Amino acid sequence: MAKFELKGKTVVITGASSGIGAESAVAFAQRGAKLVLSGRKLEALTRTKEKVEKAGGEAYIVPADVTKKEEVKALVEKAVEQTGRIDVILLGAGFGVLGLAENIPLELWEKQFAVNFWGVLYGFYSALPYFIRQKSGQFIIINSLSGRIAMPISSVYCASKFALWGFVDSARVELERYNIDIISIYPSFVMTDFHSRIESPDFEVPADLARKMRGDPVEKIAEKIVRASERRKAETLCTLYGNLGARFLPMSYYLAKVFQKLSLYFTLKVLKKKN
Numbered sequence: 001m002a003k004f005e006l007k008g009k010t011v012v013i014t015g016a017s018s019g020i021g022a023e024s025a026v027a028f029a030q031r032g033a034k035l036v037l038s039g040r041k042l043e044a045l046t047r048t049k050e051k052v053e054k055a056g057g058e059a060y061i062v063p064a065d066v067t068k069k070e071e072v073k074a075l076v077e078k079a080v081e082q083t084g085r086i087d088v089i090l091l092g093a094g095f096g097v098l099g100l101a102e103n104i105p106l107e108l109w110e111k112q113f114a115v116n117f118w119g120v121l122y123g124f125y126s127a128l129p130y131f132i133r134q135k136s137g138q139f140i141i142i143n144s145l146s147g148r149i150a151m152p153i154s155s156v157y158c159a160s161k162f163a164l165w166g167f168v169d170s171a172r173v174e175l176e177r178y179n180i181d182i183i184s185i186y187p188s189f190v191m192t193d194f195h196s197r198i199e200s201p202d203f204e205v206p207a208d209l210a211r212k213m214r215g216d217p218v219e220k221i222a223e224k225i226v227r228a229s230e231r232r233k234a235e236t237l238c239t240l241y242g243n244l245g246a247r248f249l250p251m252s253y254y255l256a257k258v259f260q261k262l263s264l265y266f267t268l269k270v271l272k273k274k275n
C-alpha cells in the first residue's frame with residue numbers, strides 16, 4: 001500500500017489541549033501537515049498552537065466540547081473553511097473513570113460514554129461525508145489497552161473503549177471501498193495529565209501513576225501515531241506486554257482470570273481508598 005503523504009494535509013485533533021493530542025499535533029506539524037486543534041480549554045490550546053509554530057507548523061484553534069454533536073460538526077466545518085480541506089481526524093479527547101463497579105453511579109457511566117464513545121462517534125460522522133466525497137481520509141482513534149484487555153476496577157473505562165474497538169473493527173472493512181483508513185492506537189500507561197483527571201467515587205489516584213508504572217513518554221506515542229498514519233497501519237498495540245496480553249489472554253478464560261486477579265491485587269496496592 002502506498003504511503004500516506006502528510007505534507008500539505010489538514011489534520012484535525014480533538015484532545016489537542018494536552019497529552020497525546022498535543023504532542024501528536026507537534027509530530028504531524030514536523031511532517032508538514034496543517035493542524036486544527038480542538039479541546040475545551042482555550043489557554044491550553046494556545047500553548048499547543050505555540051508549540052506547533054515553534055516546530056515550523058501552522059495551526060488553527062477551534063474549541064469544542066466533544067459531548068455536543070453540533071460543536072463537533074462545527075469543528076469539522078470550520079477546519080474545512082479555514083484550511084480548505086480535511087484529510088485526517090485524530091479523535092483523542094477522553095478521560096478515565098476508575099472504581100469498583102458496585103460503587104459507580106449511572107451518571108458517571110453516562111459521562112464516560114458521552115466523552116469516550118459518543119465524542120468519537122460525533123467526530124466520525126462529522127468527517128465521514130467529506131472523506132467519502134473525496135475518496136480518501138483517515139480516522140485515528142486513540143483507544144487504550146483497556147479497550148482490549150478487561151482490567152479490574154476499570155469496568156466503565158474498559159466498556160467505553162471496548163465499544164470503540166467493536167465499532168471501528170466493523171466499520172474499517174466497510175470503508176476500504178472509499179479508500180478511508182481507520183487507524184486504532186492502543187496505548188498502555190503514558191506520562192500525561194490523564195491520571196490526575198481520573199474520576200473515581202472510591203479511590204485516590206496518584207497523579208504520577210503512569211510514571212510509577214514505568215509508562216511511555218508521550219513523545220514516543222505521538223511518533224507511533226504519526227508513523228501509523230503514514231504507513232496506514234490499522235492497529236498499533238503499545239508495549240510488549242500489551243501485544244502479548246491482547247493476543248493471548250482472550251484465548252484462555254483461566255489465564256485471563258489469573259491475570260485479572262494479579263492486576264486487582266497490585267492495583268489495590270497502588271491506589272488509596274477514599275474515606
Ligand SMILES: NC(=O)c1ccc[n+]([C@@H]2O[C@H](COP(=O)([O-])OP(=O)(O)OC[C@H]3O[C@@H](n4cnc5c(N)ncnc54)[C@H](OP(=O)(O)O)[C@@H]3O)[C@@H](O)[C@H]2O)c1
Pocket residue numbers: 014015016017018019020021038039040041042044064065066067092093094095096115142143144145186187188189190191192193194195197210215
Ligand atoms: N495517558 C494514558 O496513560 C493513556 C493510556 C491509554 C489511553 N489513553 C487515551 O488517550 C487519550 C488522550 O489522553 P491523554 O493521556 O492525552 O490525557 P490528557 O492529557 O488528560 O488529555 C485529554 C484530552 O481530552 C480532552 N477532553 C476531555 N474531555 C473533553 C470534552 N468533553 N470535550 C473536548 N475535549 C475533551 C482534554 O481537553 P480539554 O480539557 O481542554 O477539553 C484533553 O485535551 C484518551 O482517550 C485516553 O483514554 C491514555
